[in-house]
Amino acid sequence: MKKILIVDDQPGIRLLLTDILSSEGYQIMTAATGKEALDKIYSNTFDLIILDYNIPIIDGEKLLETLEKENKEVATIVISGLVEKIMDKVEQSKLVRKVIAKPFNISDFRLQVHSVLTETD
Template sequence: MKKKVLIVDDQNGIRILLMEVFNSEGYTTFQAANGKLALEIMRTESPDLVLLDMKIPGMDGLEILKHLKEIDPAIKVIMMTAYGELDMIKEATNLGALMHFTKPFDIDEMRVAVNMHLYAKQADQCS
């Protein structure tokens, strides 16, 4: 079964870029421009991994992360931020985010990280 990746970012260009990259990697991708939609997709599609922007109008990344973890405590989340807000990044890590990327990020590094985390999950299930 294909792994599912949810991309949450208020910037359309970033969502499209990431969807193209991860579709070409063979993943099923979903996108959300805001927290409300992200949480709906989380409940209906149960993605394996979420790429989550820190700064989203309405509900910020930390708030979305808290809700994602309430829905599925085991969800893998990688944060994205355009800012070097170390306190927010630290809080996101404390809330269970795996890692973060600062924009503009290296798309190959992100691809490798997503593959690594999704593959690690598969390896855990096999052992």
């Protein structure tokens, strides 16, 4: 079973994505901040991280930098309401497989997640 970490400071988004992805058969953990995400990444193994770029304490950019420095190879999908502003930074990360703009279409989102997880097999 594939394990996914959802990192978003909005409880509604965490709940929505958990519902969608657990119904697809994935095992889900969530984090509300970058610090909480790092703690979970250090104590678990994930196949995919779904990362809101604009999160408190440690933002998405810093989180990705930290994972790269520590050679934590985890496929990441970045979700953001400000895709145009972050594209340059995000494209530099070797962990980021896709960037999805908020608000997103649920069926498209499900397909994107599936395609990234299939690539990592």
